[in-house]
Amino acid sequence: MHPVRKQRLILVCFIVVFSTLAVGLVTYGLRGNINLFFPPAEIAAGLAPTGQPIRLGGMVVEGSVRRDPESLRVEFDVTDYQATVTAVYTGILPDLFSEGEGVVAAGVLDENGVLQATEVLAKHDENYMPPEVAEALSQAHDEATGS
Amino acid sequence: MWTWFHKLGSPPWMYRISGRILAILLPLTIAMLVVGAVWGLLYAPMDFKQGNSFRIIYFHVPASVVALAGYYVMAVAGAVSLIWRMKMAEVAMKCAAPVGAALTFLSLLSGAIWGKPTWGTYWVWDARITSMLILFFLYLGVIVLYQAYENKEAAGKACAVLSLVGMVNIPIIYKSVDWWYSLHQPATIRFTEESAMHSSMLQPLLLMILAFYCLFTCALLLNMRSELLRRGASTSWVRGLAVN
């Protein structure tokens, strides 16, 4: 290769490597801030600040959703299978919100460790299948576990 | 090998060959887009959780995948134009930017519209969505930077450097859902294991992804042809086109 071109090739590699390193270090340094939410385990460990807006993310515990019959107030537990945090929300929940599904709730943690949520978002997973297949799968699962 | 490389750098040759490629690829692309869209929208089964709103995936995922791949095309063309001072590579880089920007825009907009019925919000500042927005600004940056320079040689160099620097964003977008807690779910289509999607839904999606790759190629070639004509406005091969 022509020496001038070789020099330019080295320059191009240098640009790519150097910018990757710079951005990599910045994102590594800010990794805590890039996370959208705290999992319940980090909140239980006291890593999340109280009295200021945070987000909590995890799975809604099966059978934990308690709806107030007179208002839109709803209470549910969020878990990451290591710790569980309770969230309270007043308002309309997204369609995909249900027990055993992912959820991200934004709000303020009160002194009792309960999240007073102002916004609840459903977090769905990457699995897609037709309803019939889902039914067949859950039936097969029930038969296998004998319930 | 090198004669081929030199031919690739010749505007009249490129113009002629791209015309022949487009004559075949363009009808094929449109057919694939129509078949894929009809298949996905009307014949694929609906999702067990999301119902019919999941059908947005047939536009959102292909646009996103090709917007990312298109950035590599732009950055590699930029690198070639820097190292070998190849004009054709500079034309490719310049012409890839608006196509990539349009696809990134489509990805962001369709994602926002999809977010409302599934997540419950149009927009959230999570790592995947924010890094995708940065990709959009990188594409726009290349377009604007090129326009900003009077001297087109300097413009080409500046854009090539910007697209190379921005390349670091692409793996970040890919891995953002694995590295950080985000609202966006991880990848459905996987190369190392079975995809997390039933085959009756996956087949039209794969067709749409292929169709969008072809769409990118067609749009890039069409843009390059238009650019080659303007750059060669005073040359004999462009003048020759007017006679026919």
Next chain:
Amino acid sequence: MDGHGVYVWSVVVVSVLVCAGLLVLPARSARRFIAGLSEGEAPAPQAAPSVRIEEVNNAPGS
């Protein structure tokens, strides 16, 4: 589409606009340029492309 139709079809409309814009705008710009050549007008080599790029970017939003 049980309440989701608005979302799905609006994405379809935007996608069709973007795809059509990506193919039609550069093809039309090249055709116009060649037509201009045949009429013997001296085309401005640098002014035209900037207009074309703006058109491509405005297309999805319109």
